[in-house]
Amino acid sequence: MQIARDILLHSYRSMRTIREFEERLHTEFATGEIPGFVHLYCGEEASAVGVCAHLGESDTIASTHRGHGHCIAKGVDVEGMMAEIYGRSTGVCRGKGGSMHIADLARGMLGANGIVGGGPPLICGAALSHKLLKTDGVAVAFYGDGASNEGTTLESLNLASVWKLPAVFVCEDNGYGEATGASYACAGTQKDRAAGFGMPYFECDGSDFFAVYETAGEAIAHARSGKGPVMLHVHLARWYGHFEGDAMSYRASDEVAQARKDHDCLSAFRTRTTGAGLLEGASLDDIDSAVRTRIEAAVQAAKAAPLPEQEDLMRDVYVSY
Amino acid sequence: MSKKSFRQAINEALRQEMRRDPRVILMGEDVAGGQGGSSGVTDAWGGVLGVTKGLYTEFGPERVLDTPITEASYIGAAAGAAATGLRPVAELMFVDFVGCCLDQIMNQAAKFRYMFGGKARTPLVIRAMYGAGFNAAAQHSQALYPIFTHIPGLKVVVPSSPYEAKGLLIEAIRDDDPVIFLENKVMYDDEEEVPDEAYTIPFGEANLTREGNDVTLVAFGRMVGFANEAADRLAKDGISCTVIDPRTTSPLDSATILDCVADTGRLVIVDESSPRCNMATDVAALVAEEAFDALKAPIRRVTPPHTPVPFATVLEKLYLPDVGRIEAAVRSVMGYKARQEA
Amino acid sequence: MSVITPITMPKFGLAMTEGKLAGWSVAPGSTVSAGQEIADIETSKITNGYESPASGVLRRQVAAEGETLPVGALIGVLAEGGTSDAEIDAFIEQFQSAFSDSDTQGDADAAPARPVLVDVDGLSLQVQDMGQGNGLPVLLIHGFGGDLTNWLLNQDVLAAQRRVIAFDLPGHGGSTKQVGDGTPAALAAITARLLETLGIARAHVVGHSLGGAIALELARTHPDRVASLGLIAPAGLGPDINMAFIEGFITADRRKTLEPVLALLVNDPSLITRNMVEGIIRFKRLDGARQGLETIAAACFPNGQQKDALRDVLASFSGPVQVIWGEADQILSPAAAQGLPASIPVTLLPQTGHMPQMEKATQVNDLLVSVLHDTP
Structure with a gap:
């Protein structure tokens, strides 16, 4: 499969931005300056980026509590995200949502979501909008292996099939729902679940951008063509705990190290593109350094940004009341 | 203008708004009915009590969507559709079923706008039946409007008559916030004059159905009719009552309640919902805090007991507030004598 | 036998079927003359002064202020000063029973011309x-x-x-x-x-x-x-x-x-x-x-x-x-x-x-x- 150079560069930049964003948050969170809690997406970047590479601004996604990667891949303003996580009035949600509620409807980002399994029903609605308003758009629900067991998700797989919606259910399977393994919590297989709803099933290795890109392309094209919803099962590894501060005592001591070594989507991408002569190492180095600078600036800007004002407390509960 | 039932008034509001705005769609369990049945009949039910009858025939399967019996997915879908350009009216059938989809209402639709820093609009209406009186027992009879009233981001409408229902539902559909619209199932055959044209009744403006000097009655939904009846009986004995129908529990027209209590000095609240943390306690707290000096007697609340809604007719009758209990409450506040300081 | 005049809920306009006694302008026992305003009647549209149909003493206010009554219902009793309370009571009782009978017979002829x-x-x-x-x-x-x-x-x-x-x-x-x-x-x-x-x-x-x-x-x-x-x-x-x-x-x-x-x-x-x-x-x-x-x-x-x-x-x-x-x-x-x-x-x-x-x-x-x- 040939992928245009600009798409490759853009995808690498997105993945690197997510990685840098999350690694930096990991460091900053430890300083105690970031309020609340954050859930990091490190190690899973190729999933968000490989899927969103096939989406335009008018397509819709819904994300999870581990949503930074999806937001960045869908084009949400990185500086605004950082400010939001710092609880600043310059944040994309004016400091009122925080890490778990970053949203930008103008960019088709229906929100990260603090409720496990919150996204799939919403995506049925977004897909219904695309269908009835004839936008040619698709709606994509990212959800984890944990959420795959939620009634909301299973109901949504059914509803999307019954209504034949242009919906894509992306199950990001990182093997853990919080501190409980998917091998314990998920009965049967995702594949059989898709089959149970008469839904085409696709799966891929989420640490391989090219695999995600190719499989997601096929899955999304199916949904966009009006043939109904699909499931895309992406196998991933989570590099950090469920949330920052999680000691991960439920994981074997070398599990994460192994994942970082063998399943790093960024190094795999570099090896493949430079090895095949698709991209030059220098171009990737340039992106790495530009991203590092950008994230540094975003952190400094967020720290310096104004806090919300007292009147923000009462603002935007309703359109009118 | 013609006599219309509560059911017809709601059907007409839906029909007129669907004609006016192609983004308005309807979804719910058996809002048409008959899909996939062996007879091939569509629009078999038009809602479990026939409220949406005929809309499928006029607007077709794209805009009148029967759902599987999966409240979480379709109420969530309605929220998602509302945030992305449609104006869905989702029917939850019995409000008791909110137990299956509260997350989609409470954590999703209600909070989008605030959590997203004002960037979302969620023009969603959720219609549901509430209320006891049909021997429908504990899981099909509750008056759950306080639960929704408690949640910031939701607007909550409890119409008291066919005229009110039509105007408030059209307002709800045109509103850009999520609105919970609760219909008392016992009232569907109630009739009154209702304009044929579309009209809107603004939220947060109470209606005074009686004006009097002695006691202020605040009543919700079906209880407004009971309060009016009690007021008429009491007037024969020279006790004149103001009856306030707040129309919406969120927003609540506190100013009108406080004004009326300032005039009458006595307050009786009639609320069909369970007595703890209901609208009666909310209004009582408001008046105790803001109009304490105006009170000539303790506030009285007429509510059901703190029990599930019972099945047997005799028990259900005991459960529900009625005209007699309202009348007795008014007489008791009229007869109140403050204790003399020694 | 003394002359007793019933004061009844007036009909202001064909559409009026009931009215509310907004307030009495004269106290019981007052002497009133025909044409004198004795009460305010509130209809669905406007409040109007009600003029006494006869002269005499307002012996009873049958309707309380704030009470809504159908057209024709007894709201008060006018009589000469010498009429006994017993006669007044008997009159009220007779009127009320006759009125409630007529009430149940329906009043199709009184239906206003609907727009x-x-x-x-x-x-x-x-x-x-x-x-x-x-x-x-x-x-x-x-x-x-x-x-x-x-x-x-x-x-x-x-x-x-x-x-x-x-x-x-x-x-x-x-x-x-x-x-x-x-x-x-x-x-x-x-x-x-x-x-x-x-x-x-x-x-x-x-x-x-x-x-x-x-x-x-x-x-x-x-x-x-x-x-x-x-x-x-x-x-x-x-x-x-x-x-x-x-x-x-x-x-x-x-x-x-x-x-x-x-x-x-x-x-x-x-x-x-x-x-x-x-x-x-x-x-x-x-x-x-x-x-x-x-x-x-x-x-x-x-x-x-x-x-x-x-x-x-x-x-x-x-x-x-x-x-x-x-x-x-x-x-x-x-x-x-x-x-x-x-x-x-x-x-x-x-x-x-x-x-x-x-x-x-x-x-x-x-x-x-x-x-x-x-x-x-």
Whole structure:
């Protein structure tokens, strides 16, 4: 499969931005300056980026509590995200949502979501909008292996099939729902679940951008063509705990190290593109350094940004009341 | 203008708004009915009590969507559709079923706008039946409007008559916030004059159905009719009552309640919902805090007991507030004598 | 046997089926004379003083203040001073049992003529058509923001020997919200077409406020159809108009904002009942009502003044004309009635606002009826 150079560069930049964003948050969170809690997406970047590479601004996604990667891949303003996580009035949600509620409807980002399994029903609605308003758009629900067991998700797989919606259910399977393994919590297989709803099933290795890109392309094209919803099962590894501060005592001591070594989507991408002569190492180095600078600036800007004002407390509960 | 039932008034509001705005769609369990049945009949039910009858025939399967019996997915879908350009009216059938989809209402639709820093609009209406009186027992009879009233981001409408229902539902559909619209199932055959044209009744403006000097009655939904009846009986004995129908529990027209209590000095609240943390306690707290000096007697609340809604007719009758209990409450506040300081 | 007179809930207008005793003006035991105002009765539209039908002592207040009772129900008892309490009690008991019997027998004959929708050139107009007889029909044209119920205290008196047509102007009440260009000329044109549709070749035309200007337009364009003109606080005779009322009426969308605007209409604001406000709010809530009013206001009162000068119509109109105006009118000043042809009687009513046909219904009815009888 040939992928245009600009798409490759853009995808690498997105993945690197997510990685840098999350690694930096990991460091900053430890300083105690970031309020609340954050859930990091490190190690899973190729999933968000490989899927969103096939989406335009008018397509819709819904994300999870581990949503930074999806937001960045869908084009949400990185500086605004950082400010939001710092609880600043310059944040994309004016400091009122925080890490778990970053949203930008103008960019088709229906929100990260603090409720496990919150996204799939919403995506049925977004897909219904695309269908009835004839936008040619698709709606994509990212959800984890944990959420795959939620009634909301299973109901949504059914509803999307019954209504034949242009919906894509992306199950990001990182093997853990919080501190409980998917091998314990998920009965049967995702594949059989898709089959149970008469839904085409696709799966891929989420640490391989090219695999995600190719499989997601096929899955999304199916949904966009009006043939109904699909499931895309992406196998991933989570590099950090469920949330920052999680000691991960439920994981074997070398599990994460192994994942970082063998399943790093960024190094795999570099090896493949430079090895095949698709991209030059220098171009990737340039992106790495530009991203590092950008994230540094975003952190400094967020720290310096104004806090919300007292009147923000009462603002935007309703359109009118 | 013609006599219309509560059911017809709601059907007409839906029909007129669907004609006016192609983004308005309807979804719910058996809002048409008959899909996939062996007879091939569509629009078999038009809602479990026939409220949406005929809309499928006029607007077709794209805009009148029967759902599987999966409240979480379709109420969530309605929220998602509302945030992305449609104006869905989702029917939850019995409000008791909110137990299956509260997350989609409470954590999703209600909070989008605030959590997203004002960037979302969620023009969603959720219609549901509430209320006891049909021997429908504990899981099909509750008056759950306080639960929704408690949640910031939701607007909550409890119409008291066919005229009110039509105007408030059209307002709800045109509103850009999520609105919970609760219909008392016992009232569907109630009739009154209702304009044929579309009209809107603004939220947060109470209606005074009686004006009097002695006691202020605040009543919700079906209880407004009971309060009016009690007021008429009491007037024969020279006790004149103001009856306030707040129309919406969120927003609540506190100013009108406080004004009326300032005039009458006595307050009786009639609320069909369970007595703890209901609208009666909310209004009582408001008046105790803001109009304490105006009170000539303790506030009285007429509510059901703190029990599930019972099945047997005799028990259900005991459960529900009625005209007699309202009348007795008014007489008791009229007869109140403050204790003399020694 | 002493003379005992029942005081019963009066019927103000055909549509009235019940009334509320808003307040007693005299205490029990007081001596009252016939015609003296003894109580305020609140109807669905307006509060009216109720005049005692006889002289005597008010022995009982049967109805309590605030009580709503059907028309004909006993609200009080009047008797000579010497009548014993026992006689009064017996009278009340007998009246009440007879009244409740008649109550259950139904009162089909008392049903008011319900307004109906009449199609006029594809526009739907709400029309209340009542009365019959040999007299020339009367056409009643209400003013800006009004509706046919503005005439409820006049219709039945005028309808004694003739048809009386009251209707909602386009943009008002239950009529179409399409108002054309909104000018008096356009409204007069559809009014003329309404008369044709109803098969009325010629009528006495009574117009209130903007309805007065429409009546004048009708007399100008269809002089053959207008037998006489009764102009009550009419527009069209001068440029001045209280735009605070016009604009306030258009923009008020809640009871609390509308009430003070309506208070401008009357001399005594307590006449504005909750039901009256509610009725107007109900009309204003209808889709298109506000746009209709805005179009009419823009066409009739641009730049804060009345656009149409219709005085000259009176110079050429050959039928009888009379002008009735409240001295305390806050919307259109009675000063506009000065300088009319000497042949036109002008009656100025003291302590009366912009709604003489409601505030001083008896006097206005007498004035209108006198013209009806004098005209063939």
